[in-house]
Amino acid sequence: MKFKKIAALAATAVLTVGIFAGCGGASQQTSSSNSSSKKKVIGFAQVGAESGWRTAETSSIKEIPKLDPNFELKFSDGQQKQENQIKAIRSFIAEKVDIIALDPVVETGWDTVLKEAKNAKIPVVIVDRNVKVADNSLVTAFLGSDMEEEGKRAAKVVIDKFGKDAKLNIAELQGTVGSTAMIGRQKGFNETIKDCPNYKIIKSQTGDFTRAKGKEVMEAFLKSDGDKINVLWSHNDDMAVGAIQAIEEYGKKPGKDIFIVSVDGIKDMFKLMADGKSNGIVECNPLLGPQLVETSKQVLSGKLKDKIVHTKEGVFTQDQAKKELPNRKY
Numbered sequence: 543m544k545f546k547k548i549a550a551l552a553a554t555a556v557l558t559v560g561i562f563a564g565c566g567g568a569s570q571q572t573s574s575s576n577s578s579s580k581k582k583v584i585g586f587a588q589v590g591a592e593s594g595w596r597t598a599e600t601s602s603i604k605e606i607p608k609l610d611p612n613f614e615l616k617f618s619d620g621q622q623k624q625e626n627q628i629k630a631i632r633s634f635i636a637e638k639v640d641i642i643a644l645d646p647v648v649e650t651g652w653d654t655v656l657k658e659a660k661n662a663k664i665p666v667v668i669v670d671r672n673v674k675v676a677d678n679s680l681v682t683a684f685l686g687s688d689m690e691e692e693g694k695r696a697a698k699v700v701i702d703k704f705g706k707d708a709k710l711n712i713a714e715l716q717g718t719v720g721s722t723a724m725i726g727r728q729k730g731f732n733e734t735i736k737d738c739p740n741y742k743i744i745k746s747q748t749g750d751f752t753r754a755k756g757k758e759v760m761e762a763f764l765k766s767d768g769d770k771i772n773v774l775w776s777h778n779d780d781m782a783v784g785a786i787q788a789i790e791e792y793g794k795k796p797g798k799d800i801f802i803v804s805v806d807g808i809k810d811m812f813k814l815m816a817d818g819k820s821n822g823i824v825e826c827n828p829l830l831g832p833q834l835v836e837t838s839k840q841v842l843s844g845k846l847k848d849k850i851v852h853t854k855e856g857v858f859t860q861d862q863a864k865k866e867l868p869n870r871k872y
């Protein structure tokens with residue numbers, strides 16, 4: 543009897559998510575069920591759907607009503623545009639959601655809208671990428687990865703392979719300019735290679751975290767400096783997947799002629815690693831749904847344990863990638 547009730551509740555929750563899942567941009571999203579009146583509503587303003595990592599994060603967030611039927615989810619896809627995310631937050635405020643969860647495309651430009659949320663007494667939890675605001679009380683909690691640490695780990699993969707004294711020409715594919723994932727990873731990497739006098743970043747450009755752009759930018763890198771590049775450092779896997787195609791089309795062997803390291807840990811990259819086409823993965827865990835449930839419960843009960851929660855993650859070499867591949871969930 544009890545089980546049936548829970549199943550029915552979960553089904554309602556899934557249906558509600560389904561309604562919102564189809565809504566693009568910052569379109570108005572109104573609650574359609576009266577059975578949900580006692581549920582706590584989380585309004586989630588997502589970045590977009592630019593990468594495998596993002597798709598995995600979105601699926602994990604959409605699991606929330608199944609993980610805990612006391613929660614309802616309103617989901618908005620910002621299509622990589624800050625203005626869409628700001629509109630979505632304003633809709634969430636108008637709809638009087640209980641918590642606003644924001645995964646911000648870039649770090650700055652949030653002060654005004656987060657002040658509006660604060661005035662409406664709606665707590666804001668920042669997820670994955672971070673924000674920079676003048677008044678820290680605008681943010682109740684942050685949960686996500688330590689991006690600077692990821693950049694440091696990526697640099698260590700290169701140093702472990704070549705040593706500090708090697709002469710290396712590095713090409714860098716940057717993520718979305720102004721995002722925490724790009725700023726942190728670049729800073730961590732650059733700081734770590736300061737100890738290596740002959741490591742040179744000879745190319746550096748954004749590929750906006752997508753496969754298509756990663757391929758396009760790598761093609762341009764190869765065209766001008768194809769024979770000089772020894773290492774590709776990509777701020778995410780998807781851009782590296784695109785770049786690997788570009789390297790093959792150029793007639794070189796990715797993973798051999800050019801050493802490759804990237805961040806995320808999506809299945810496609812594990813496959814390429816197992817095939818010897820890439821050399822190092824720094825993991826960034828996108829499965830943030832369960833953590834957001836936990837943090838939301840703490841926020842709503844007034845018992846927040848940690849204002850900042852960093853996700854635990856690892857690093858994989860080719861051999862480890864082969865072993866890990868069957869276990870990958872995203």
Ligand code: GYE
Pocket residue numbers: 592593594595596670671723751777778779780805806826
């Ligand atoms: O690494 C990339 C995505 O913010 C951690 O965004 C995230 C990054 C992730 O597009 O693939």
